[in-house]
Amino acid sequence: MRRIWRPMLLAVLLLAAFAYLNNGGLTAPRLAGPPTLLAHRGIAQRFDMAGLTNDTCTAARMLPPRHAYLENTIASMRASFEAGADVVELDIHPTTDGRFAVFHDWTLDCRTDGRGITREHSMAELQRLDIGHGYTADGGRSFPFRGQGIGLMPALDEVLEVFPDRRFLINIKSDDAAEGERLAAWLGQLPPAARDRLMVYGGDRPIATLRAALRDLRTVSRGSLRACLLRYAAYGWTSLVPTACAKMLVLVPVNIAPWLWGWPGHFLQRMQSVGSHVFVIGPYHGGAFSTGIDTPEDLARLPAGYPGGILTNEIEVIAAALGLSRAVGGERR
Template identity: 70%
Template structure:
């Protein structure tokens, strides 16, 4: 019996040593540089997130305003970049006149003085709306932004022209593959170096369609992210990066990250070599997946020397907190 167990034990020890040496960050070099800050929706009015549903009108539950910026507007994006954002996330909808409107909601009823499905309007019609019309922090007694948002809904062209050298993450709001094709056509009209500054995420169908037409653009959808992480957890201990993880934005909740093989430095190095960018999200608890690194306490949880991406809804807080965090 000893003759059988002795070589098996040696094999197990060798395998354990291989797994350790392949995945320990103690033997990995760190990528130089500061973390990449991604401002989700830019600088926006914050709101109560209790019991949110897909159709909840968040403009009707904002906290008392501390600034004048409205999400998905050029002033908000400019302020986000000035605050320290490297990338700003924006939401888009196709319009009836062949443009893409930059606006979060599926309908215009909540935030604006208009009605109807966003994509059933022309860009010219959407530019006439007051996008600050519906915001209230006191149950409708006052509307602090009413009349101040007329003409502030930009098109995707407006945004890219206003910030020709800035990076954006574009969120496709539908599950329609044809929308992915339309966005791919719009991005194909851009120079290759400009496309390299853009990433796209959203529903599986439109993102898959866009990826098939523009494979060089980094994308992510729920399906592609799930496929990437499951495969990586299954055999990433070998040092092999699954094909599904290549050239994408890899979104990782901060409480899941320590369970990934080679976290942090080996993991970041592997994804970078595969053409992908890692973004840490807030803790995943089975609910919404778009929570960000939004508190100083969460910033403190970042690994020392972390140089990957950070997804945040509080860009000013994140940028300031990182300045005081040990590097």
């Protein structure tokens, strides 16, 4: 019996030693540079997050305004980049006249003075609406942005024209494969360098269609992220990166990150080697909504000198906490 167990024990010990050395800090690559900041929704009005559902009208539960910016507008995006964002997230809907409207909600009733499903309108109709119409912080007694958002809903092509050299994360709001086909056709007309500055996330069906049509585009969906991380958990200790992780936006909850093989240096380098970008998000507790890295306390949960991506709802707070700002011309200082 001892003759059988000794080789097995030795093999286990050797594998454990290999896994430790292959993923431990002693062999971790030294990655330099500041973190990449992704501003979720850009600079936007914040709202009470308690008890949110997919149908919650967040404009009706706005917190007292601290600034005049509305999400998904050119002004908000510009302010986000000026505050220190490297990437700004925006939401899109196809329109009846063949364009993509940049707007968060599935319907118009909550934020605007319009009615109905957003994608059942033309871009011309949408740009006549007041996107600040429904915002209130006091239960409807006052509407501080009413009348100030007329004509401020941009189209995706307008955003890329205004910011030709900036990076964006595009959110497809549906799980419709046809929408993936439509966006793939539109993005396929862009030069490869312009497409390389874009990432897309959304439902499993449109993202699968996009990945099949545009293999150079970084994408993620709930299903593709699960496939990537589960496979990496199974054999990432070997340094092999699952093909499911290639050309992805890899979103990692801050409470899950320390359990990933080789976190942070090895993990970041391995994902970079397959063309993927890693962004840490807020802690995951099994619910439908995930937060960002939004406070200095959240930042403190990251390793010292962390050089990867950070998704935040509070770009001004996080950029300031990291000592990052923008100089004239868009360079960090």
